[in-house]
Amino acid sequence: MKKRSLLARPVVTLLTCMTLVAPAIAGCTAAEPSQQQERVLRLGTLYGSNDDSYFRQQYTDVFEVLNDNITIEIVPAIDQTEYQYYDYTQKEQPEQPDQLESVKKMLTGDNPVDIIIGDVSTMKSLVQENMLKQLDPLIAEDKFDTSDIVPTVLDGIKDIGDNSIYALTPTFSSSALFYNKAIFQKAGVEPPVDGSTWDDIFDKARRVTSGEGKDQIYGISLNQWGSDAFYDAQTYAAPLQLRTYDDKAEKMTVDNDSWEKVWSTISKLSRDKILAGQDAMNNNSGSPEEFNPFQGNLFMEGRAAMVIADYGYVTRLINDNKYAEKNEKFNPIDWDVVTPPVHQEKPGVGGNVYLSNLMAINSSAQNPDDAWEFIKFLNGEEWAKIRARSSYELVSRKSYIKPKEGLDYNIGAFYTLKPTPPVNMNQYQLYQKMPNLWQVDQVGQKYFKQVMDNKKTPKEALAEWQKEGNEMLLKLQKDPKASFEDKLQ
Numbered sequence: 001m002k003k004r005s006l007l008a009r010p011v012v013t014l015l016t017c018m019t020l021v022a023p024a025i026a027g028c029t030a031a032e033p034s035q036q037q038e039r040v041l042r043l044g045t046l047y048g049s050n051d052d053s054y055f056r057q058q059y060t061d062v063f064e065v066l067n068d069n070i071t072i073e074i075v076p077a078i079d080q081t082e083y084q085y086y087d088y089t090q091k092e093q094p095e096q097p098d099q100l101e102s103v104k105k106m107l108t109g110d111n112p113v114d115i116i117i118g119d120v121s122t123m124k125s126l127v128q129e130n131m132l133k134q135l136d137p138l139i140a141e142d143k144f145d146t147s148d149i150v151p152t153v154l155d156g157i158k159d160i161g162d163n164s165i166y167a168l169t170p171t172f173s174s175s176a177l178f179y180n181k182a183i184f185q186k187a188g189v190e191p192p193v194d195g196s197t198w199d200d201i202f203d204k205a206r207r208v209t210s211g212e213g214k215d216q217i218y219g220i221s222l223n224q225w226g227s228d229a230f231y232d233a234q235t236y237a238a239p240l241q242l243r244t245y246d247d248k249a250e251k252m253t254v255d256n257d258s259w260e261k262v263w264s265t266i267s268k269l270s271r272d273k274i275l276a277g278q279d280a281m282n283n284n285s286g287s288p289e290e291f292n293p294f295q296g297n298l299f300m301e302g303r304a305a306m307v308i309a310d311y312g313y314v315t316r317l318i319n320d321n322k323y324a325e326k327n328e329k330f331n332p333i334d335w336d337v338v339t340p341p342v343h344q345e346k347p348g349v350g351g352n353v354y355l356s357n358l359m360a361i362n363s364s365a366q367n368p369d370d371a372w373e374f375i376k377f378l379n380g381e382e383w384a385k386i387r388a389r390s391s392y393e394l395v396s397r398k399s400y401i402k403p404k405e406g407l408d409y410n411i412g413a414f415y416t417l418k419p420t421p422p423v424n425m426n427q428y429q430l431y432q433k434m435p436n437l438w439q440v441d442q443v444g445q446k447y448f449k450q451v452m453d454n455k456k457t458p459k460e461a462l463a464e465w466q467k468e469g470n471e472m473l474l475k476l477q478k479d480p481k482a483s484f485e486d487k488l489q
Contacts, residue, residue: 036069041370044106044113044362046099046122048076059117062386063377070370075113077102098432100125107131107362114365115374119356121428123167124160126360132166133361138372139165148381148397150415156355159421167360168379171393175310175352176337176413177201178317183208183217183305191336192306194413195348198236198341201306202269208305209274217305218276221298224309226280229270230448235308237262239343239350239420244444249430249437249473254444255466263458267451276304294320300333308340310352311414312392314404337413351417434480440469442488 045055052074060072078097103122106113116126126132139146146154146165153172157165177192184191187208192201205219222232242262243253269275276298298304300320307313317335324330342350359378361371377383384397394401394414403411431437447461456464468487475482 038069038071039367039370040071040073041115041367041374042073042075042111042113043374044103044116045074045076046103046118047078047080048074049079049081059378062383063374066377067370067373075106077106096432099428104129104131107364112362112364112366114362114367114371115359116362117357117359119358120156120160121426123358123360127161127166131363133363133365133368134161135165135168135361135372135375142372142376144376144380148399149379150394150396150398150401152351152353152415152417152419153355153396156353156419157358160358167358168375169355169358169396170378170383171357171387171390171395172415173311173354173356173393174414174419175308175340176410177306177308177340178299178313178335178337179306180299180302180304181334181336183302187305192338194339194410194416196338196341197344199344201341202265202274205269205274205306206272209272212273216273216280217303218280218298219274219304220306220308221276221280221304222308224299224307224313225296226276226278226298228445229266229275229277229452230445232270232275232277233262233266233448236266239346241421244441245469245473247426249434249440250477251473252440252466252469254469255463259462260458263448263451263462267448267458271452280304293323294330299335300324302331302333308352310392311394314409315391318405318407336409338410339413339417342417349418349420351415351419353415353417353419355419434476434482436481436483437476439484439488440472443468443472443484446488 043060048055055074056072060074064070064072078099100122103116103118103126107116107126116122116132123132138144149168150172152174153169156172157167157169160166177196179191181191184204187210189204189207192204201220207219208217209219210217221227222235237259240258240262242258245252266275270277273279280298280303292301294300297320299307299309300317314337317333321332324332340350340352342348359375361368361375365371379396381397381399384395384400387393387395388400388402398415401411401415403409444465447456447465450456451458451461472482472484472487475484
């Protein structure tokens, strides 16, 4: 591989003149223009529009300034500009192009993109079709350090390529279990710890639950906003990789003991008001006339002892606590985090890790050398140092993951567990082919409500959902645009 020293100026010096949130550079003296040949680096994204300023601020501006002989072009597989003016109140909706096929077109042809930035599902499909360049040889040749990449992230990357590396990502997002220290202390219950099983957490949730109506304290919420118990069941089942239907959406897979246990567990917790759901949102803690900036935020209101939330929730809690400290009507929350619960049969697995900014080199790239330099830079230490200040994502380099604002909380809870593998890599393609496939889940929600209302046992409801769902799937195979509005009543 031909070596080039592209990063001619140190990033730290550049940052005195440039920030990630400003596309323009002010007050800087430009260095002498490079004498190297002018080149173009083409980046492909899954979606985009005619305004790519935010993407450039986040990912390309610094690189272009450091390499003034390189111009970056951003090419979306699906340009959403043309869809933003459609009348979505109309029954007939425009048919959007197939995402994967659109990506493949970008990677081939007379002017293919050099880099593709996408998610796990897309990358795995492209690896299987030999459309991406393996990065392991490049990593070895340049002695690019991957030892500091969070193991959970690296494991997720290697899963894409059968233990080989085809992409890298500078950032990731994940969730953890937040808990209210005061509620546990008042109840005399030991707070949760890393690696706790769902059974452990639900037992603690039951023991700290108290009160009723507006004074109800729920043991746990599986979503920071509270959610329908049916979707809580999906969240609980995810690490077990339980499926609603098979890979081709031809046959239902819910009539079994595993799903029965999931529905039994979640429905009972919800009926017993251990698990916060939509009913919790209806029992507001303050009067309608009073301004409550924490309305609906059960954890910040002190009405949920535990909540599963993403990393961005840390920033919200910090800001909410600052507000509460200045307002005598509200109390700050003394909180900490632990890893999300795990199933006993899947120890160490359950991290809600999302790798949505994976960067890979097209096997047919016209400019593979610059593509690798770009990926190295975005995934290197200097970039991690810059992005470590992000409010909503974590950098992939462990050395730069620190608690915010000098606080002392268990930051490792966000990246300790192995990620939950997706149950169906073809889900997006299935929904494009059969746009009303979601209605199969809606029918399941109807049957789950019958369980909640004690009209059916979980076993009975799942058997009926399986039967009705199979009928719907059969119809969708014959008519991919079939609708089932009558079954949702």
